[in-house]
Amino acid sequence: MTNSVLGVILIQILISGQIGSIQSAPLSSYLVSSFTPPDTDFNLPFNHIAINNITGDIYIGARERLYQLDSNLALKVTVDNGNCDTSDKDNKLLTTVVTHHIYKLITCGCQKGSSLCQTRNPVNISLDLIELADTPYIVAMGDVSMSTVGVVALGADFEEDEITKHGESLYFFIARSGGGAASAFRFISKYSLADLQSQQQIPANILTDDSTSSKHIISYEDFLFVFISRDEETYLGRICRDSPDQDFASYTEIKLECGHAGSQNVIQSAYIGPAGSELAKSMNISTEDGVLYAVFSSTSSYLCAYRMIDVEQTFEDAIFGCIQGTGTGIANSFISDDIHRGGSKCEKYANGELPQHPFRCTGRIPEEDSRNGYLLYKYVSATNPLSASPISTIPDVISTSIVTTVERHHTVAFVGDTQGYFYKVE
Known part of the structure; x- marks a missing residue:
């Protein structure tokens, strides 16, 4: 999405x-279950959603936030990306990679003042964070329509x-x-x-x-x-x-x-x-x-x-x-x-x-x-x-x-x- x-x-x-x-x-x-972010300003856009096909966990990229939910939409982990210096503060790209050899979540967008990409542990997205160097030009930042x-x-x-x-x-x-x-x-x-x-x-x-x-x-x-x-x-x-x-x-x-x-x-x-x-x-x-x-x-x-x-x-x-x-x-x-x-x-x-x-x-x-x-x-x-x-x-x-x-x-x-x-x- x-x-x-x-x-x-x-x-x-x-x-x-x-x-x-x-x-x-x-x-x-058609509501079966729902999730409302616990943050004070919860009506921020959800830009990207990725699903872990093994565990059923759902990952959401929002403005200055990443959320990890279980398959029933219960909140498991929240990550605060910090206040980005760029005018676009959204997490603009997420994907899960689940194979026999690769098991990771890739996120790109707002990250503490930059627009770098990271890899994260899909079991807990706050763990095993690895900043990927030389990735500031992967996602279109600044204009939310781009x-x-x-x-x-x-x-x-x-x-x-x-x-x-x-x-x-x-x-x-x-x-x-x-x-x-x-x-x-x-x-x-x-x-x-x-x-x-x-x-x-x-x-x-x-x-x-x-x-x-x-x-x-x-x-x-x-x-x-x-x-x-x-x-x-x-x-x-x-x-x-x-x-x-x-x-x-x-x-x-x-x-x-x-x-x-x-x-x-x-x-x-x-x-x-x-x-x-x-x-x-x-x-x-x-x-x-x-x-x-x-x-x-x-x-x-x-x-x-x-x-x-x-x-x-x-x-x-x-x-x-x-x-x-x-x-x-x-x-x-x-x-x-x-x-x-x-x-x-x-x-x-x-x-x-x-x-x-x-x-x-x-x-x-x-x-x-x-x-x-x-x-x-x-x-x-x-x-x-x-x-x-x-x-x-x-x-x-x-x-x-x-x-x-x-x-x-x-x-x-x-x-x-x-x-x-x-x-x-x-």
């Missing part, structure tokens, strides 16, 4: 149905100047808001879980402006998908989890539109999951195929669904359009076109027929006389948007989150809003 929640956590149990109608109620109608989103996922082990795969490990992938020539931050980065040192990254200072807002990130199959709001339009960025390029040269963007001519373009949240048999039939896909569900808002909220086969094809068309000049893909205009600064590039292959090559994860063609190969493309945008019509509309509501499930062959979407209401779209 990456959107702010004021003062209370609620757990809901609902019955599923079929997309088509909308039922709504205050979240309190979010940082992250996900732990498998990625290829990477060594600088090597483009071969050395195996896979868990890494922390982060997408941050902001940018512009003066930015010291990174736009998208892959970090080691041991010390949060950057392994691969797209620097934010090659973005042409600072309007990029990273809203959500999803790991799906071989890719990471980053949902971006820019100038009140929505873009979907894609990188390969096992990209062999230090600067994620194969990063590609497509534009998402919801509604007639993209009339609803402000992305709020998204989810990738299957479709029930009825929705799958209407979309002409199998129930095994993935669907991207996205909620957009203006003065109301709109749910649009995109076939993942169409999403993936749009990315492929963008890459080959860039290389072959077919008009379906061009150099990304939001990333500097100065290639010496690491910016975007499209270049036709000058050595005859284009070789058979897996271009989706690298724009480099291996050459015998070059260790890094021939760079054919870097940072691409699709020229045509991927559009869909809303399958549901929730009037006069600004949505904040979405998750879907399938019950009895029907697709059900659960949507939360800024006013504490919960919608079952069936």
